[in-house]
Amino acid sequence: MAASRSKLHRTPSARAFTTAASLALGLFAASHAHADTGVSAEPDVRFTGPLATGGPPLPKGLANVEPYLINTQVHGFYDEHGNRHHADGVPDGWALVVPVGYGLTDRVGVGATFSVVDASTPSGGRTWEFGDTSVSASYLLASSDRNNSSLTAAIKQNLTTGQADQLGRHGLAEATGSGAPTTQLSLGGQAYFLADRNLRGRFNVGWRMPGAHASLDGDSAYGTPDGFRGRAELHAASQASIGLEYSFNPEWVVATDVIYEQDRGAHVRGTVTSSAGERSVYDTELPSSWRLSVAPAVEYNFTDRIGLIAGAQVSLDGRNAAAIFAPQVAVNMVF
DSSP states (O other), X not given: OOOOSSSSOOSOOHHHHHHHHIIIIITHHHHHOOXXXXXXXXXXXXXXXXXXXXXXXXXXXXXXXXXXXXXXXXXXXXXTTSOEEEOOSOOOEEEEEEEEEEESSSSEEEEEEEEEEEEEOTTSOEEEEEOOEEEEXXXXXXXXXXXXXXXXXXXXXXXXXXXXXXXXXXXXXXXXXXXXXXXXXXXXXXEEESTTSOEEEEEEEEEEOSOOEEEEESSBTTOOOTTEXXXXXXXXXXXXXXXXXXXXXXXXXXXXXXXXXXXXXXXXXXXXXXXXXXXXXXXEEEOOEEEEEEXXXXXXXXXXXXXXXXXXXXXXXXXXXXXXXXXXXXXEXXX
16 A cells, blocks of 8 residues: 555555455465365265365364465456456465364364465565464364264464565565464354265354454555554454265265355554655555355365365455455375
């Protein structure tokens, strides 16, 4: 966001909009990558789990690692009226996201997600940098023999290991993290259907608590210019997804997710010091945004402990959000 002549900035610039859209909704796949188990309700049916909608805690003593390679392509932007505008020259974004999960008991699971991002530099080059890290815990609230259904509650804490500000000083043209230690609460369910239990359904709803702050210095993920010093207060965000998997045989499965994401934006305030030493007030409200997407995929299960899933997230509609196509592949490994 470029500094204007006004002492009080209230309207985000195009740069701030694109930055905020990418920050809030542009890396959905990375933020929702999850560790999963290939164990199913029937011995002849195997699932890796769909791309977006996570499942219940792993059984006691099981560990799972599921590295994702994600390519995010920004094809356009949805404006505040929902009109889609084509975007030229936006470089593809690559990310390697590694979720790890472990079953402490049959009801309690813990996990962590690590990421590295292929970020652009001011000179047009690329560099691999750490993204944010998250740690999580989940608890199996209820389970039933009928449809092997389950209900799970989870909490996830974001750790600010990515770079959110001082981008130019670190040789970056884009942020790799949010800079805010956000907390997310979620509720999810799972059930098996059909006579052979070869159709599995999942749902997940999540809410990011408002009030987390990111201390910012210079150009940042929130569109602030050089010379800025202040902070961003993140508002609430929510997401909901439904995932379905259909197994044709022990090896081949088709899957899809329908995903809705909403972010209430952020309040950015502080001061900007010019090269002449003049200080001005900077106060901006980044707009709320939402996006609706689908994520079809194909799974191939080598064994009940190793599987491969490949698919893509495709945005269908939105407001103040990036229109993305995000192909991705993951290897699911249970130990």
